Amino acid sequence: MPESFVVTIEPLGRQVVCREDQPILDACLRAGVWLPHSCTHGTCATCKCDIVDGDVDHGEASTFALMEFERDEGKLLTCCATPRSDVTIEADIDVDEDIEMHSVEDFVGTLVSLDEVARDTVRLVVELDRDMAFNAGQYMKFTVPAAADGSAGSVDRTWSIASPPSQPRTLEFHVRKVPGGRGTDGWVFRTLAVGDQIPMSGPYGRFVLHTGQDNHTIMVAGGTGLAPIKSMLRHGLENGSYEGEMTLYQGGRSREWLYDVDVFRRLAAEYDQFTYRPCLSEETAEDVAASGDDPDAYAYGMVTDVLAADHASLSGCKGYLCGPPLMVEAALKTLMSKRLFPRDIYREEFFNEGDKAGGVNSPLIKR
Ligand SMILES: Cc1cc2nc3c(=O)[nH]c(=O)nc-3n(C[C@H](O)[C@H](O)[C@H](O)COP(=O)(O)OP(=O)(O)OC[C@H]3O[C@@H](n4cnc5c(N)ncnc54)[C@H](O)[C@@H]3O)c2cc1C
Ligand code: FES
Known part of the structure; x- marks a missing residue:
């Protein structure tokens, strides 16, 4: 059993329980604590925060999104960092009052169609095992199976939801083939088939339509x-x-x-x-x-x-x-x-x- 620690998020004063093998961002989003994030794989630096107290493992944070001197200064990327003790972090949280954020949950999707729509581009339609509330513009994390290209271990890949929130169970995705890419070239364009069951989680992301506005x-x-x-x-x-x-x-x-x-x-x-x-x-x-x-x-x-x-x-x-x-x-x-x-x-x-x-x-x- 992995050990769990308490993560305190300031200035909110909220506390969440996070496993030692779980990124802090993941624990927060599942507990309904919204922290800034975008790529969720250590590349964009949107989720950078300060460690006020405690120890973390920086995981797969890229060395340019979180530079060595920033690690020494006590910064972390919440999407990659896992706790090694109880931790307090300080985040720059700019919640848009107009937008209700929804907690991340695990789902199982069934692929109901896979069609080529443009060169090297497919449309996937996935039926979730239950309804999911999300904001227009958010994305899902798919679990790419281990055996898809002979690689050991599953990996996560993120694809944006192309359908509107008014369809809470049937989600549309557009995926472009990236040559040599594990999720696309090695799975979606190779072995993924209608009827397959796909573990996924979501909704993620802060790229959402701000509906309370009427600007062009x-x-x-x-x-x-x-x-x-x-x-x-x-x-x-x-x-x-x-x-x-x-x-x-x-x-x-x-x-x-x-x-x-x-x-x-x-x-x-x-x-x-x-x-x-x-x-x-x-x-x-x-x-x-x-x-x-x-x-x-x-x-x-x-x-x-x-x-x-x-x-x-x-x-x-x-x-x-x-x-x-x-x-x-x-x-x-x-x-x-x-x-x-x-x-x-x-x-x-x-x-x-x-x-x-x-x-x-x-x-x-x-x-
Ligand atoms: C928020 C978000 C939303 C997204 N939404 C969509 C979407 O809706 N549709 C879509 O098509 N894509 C989307 N993407 C991109 C998507 O997540 C994948 O990155 C993309 O599909 C490629 O995945 P892959 O597993 O096939 O390629 P990867 O395995 O990520 O590989 C990509 C390329 O990098 C090379 N590579 C892999 N590892 C290394 C390494 N260690 N060193 C050097 N080169 C390496 C590979 O050979 C390949 O050429 C989104 C990305 C983000 C961050
Ligand atoms: S580095 Fe992009 S969300 Fe963490």
Whole structure:
């Protein structure tokens, strides 16, 4: 039996029991104590806190998200650190009063469909064993089985929920193949099959639609970064929970990389408040016309260039950015150059194990 310790979270004064093999963040989120976090695998540094008292094991925290001198100064990443004694930590907790956070729980999902929707991209639909309350934009942690690629031991992989919270049991996910990736190349695109039972936990994340606002919302999605944005858009539009304008910039190299274009076209036709801008960075209007498609149905260029050309100023807007870290950084710079403050830009970077090992550490991305 693993030993358990008491973790005290200041300034809340809350106490949770945490096993010696359990990350402190996990114990807190399961006990309904919301701590800041994003990637939950030691890469983004969002969960960095101070140790006031006690000892921890820093686990798999990357050396750039938690540098040696920060460890010496008594900092920890709650998503990786496990307790070695009773511990008191001090966290910078900025809870948004408009958003009800839901405790993390374990679920078993049954895969009900797996369809290719774009190049190297699949849509998974998973039926949970019971309803789950979540906020539009949050994600789940899947347990990738040990035997999937011959590797020893299971690992966790995080994929964002693409369906709205109004569907509490049937969740949609979009997964892109990463060559050599354990969860995608080694499992989802290799052995995962309809009917399989998948252990998972959730909901995680603080990249959520802030519904108590009516600012013009600019959403930028690269690749499967579309998933949480789709959940937010459907929640905001179909449930009438967002009153302001919403504009989606969806980036892809060519049409074969874009998906759900028809879904967003339908939403744009139905809701005046929604504008859809699918952007092609490597196909031209001539390519599109030559294939018999309507060239006016797309914008051409990098998603950030299209966005920049569309708006002289974005002052007063809110930004939601999601996708590969480099795309998110480029979009962040674009929004800031158009007079949006960092505090008005919400973002989720899809960090993977390669990013963790390689040291993604942009001064703009650092929190
Ligand atoms: C909050 C969040 C939400 C996400 N949501 C989605 C989503 O909705 N859809 C989606 O497609 N993705 C999403 N991702 C990304 C996802 O979690 C995975 O990182 C991605 O699917 C790749 O997983 P993998 O196991 O296949 O690859 P990994 O095993 O993580 O490997 C990724 C790459 O790194 C290389 N690599 C692995 N280990 C090392 C190492 N030690 N040193 C050097 N290189 C290494 C691999 O060869 C591979 O090329 C999200 C990420 C985060 C943080
Ligand atoms: S949430 Fe802990 S490092 Fe990203």
